[in-house]
Amino acid sequence: MEEGHVSNxxxxxxxxxxxxxxxxxxxxxxxxxxxxxxxxxxxxxAALSNDxxxxxxxxWWFRPLLLTLSAGLVALGLVLYFRSDGICSLDEVKRQRxxxxxxxxxxxxxxxxxxxxxxxxxxxxxxxALNLPWESSxxxx
Numbered sequence: 737m738e739e740g741h742v743s744n745x746x747x748x749x750x751x752x753x754x755x756x757x758x759x760x761x762x763x764x765x766x767x768x769x770x771x772x773x774x775x776x777x778x779x780x781x782a783a784l785s786n787d788x789x790x791x792x793x794x795x796w797w798f799r800p801l802l803l804t805l806s807a808g809l810v811a812l813g814l815v816l817y818f819r820s821d822g823i824c825s826l827d828e829v830k831r832q833r834x835x836x837x838x839x840x841x842x843x844x845x846x847x848x849x850x851x852x853x854x855x856x857x858x859x860x861x862x863x864x865a866l867n868l869p870w871e872s873s874x875x876x877x
Contacts, residue, residue: 751813752814767863860873
């Protein structure tokens with residue numbers, strides 16, 4: 737297998753990781769965008785975030801749905817990654833079991849870290865800078 741092919745597959749895997757972290761953060765991202773572009777007041781954006789993140793006003797299902805879809809995106813990305821690498825049968829999965837397990841654990845760990853950094857550091861700091869009441873959400877508080 738040529739090196740460029742592997743590099744493109746890994747780049748594709750990073751897109752799935754980043755996409756899953758972004759999707760999992762959709763409970764807070766809309767509030768930041770709405771305030772940033774002046775499309776909503778700070779109080780209405782904060783209320784939206786509370787509804788989506790904490791599940792108030794009957795939205796209890798939204799955050800678990802986002803996290804489930806994000807995990808599904810990572811799993812789909814892994815399947816596509818391994819299939820493009822020629823691992824298409826159960827016999828091949830058994831032969832490459834250690835590589836599949838190690839890569840999967842690494843990718844799910846990186847996805848979780850990307851979500852934490854994006855949601856609880858980057859978005860939180862932008863939200864605090866925009867006067868959203870998210871100081872208590874900082875990881876270092």
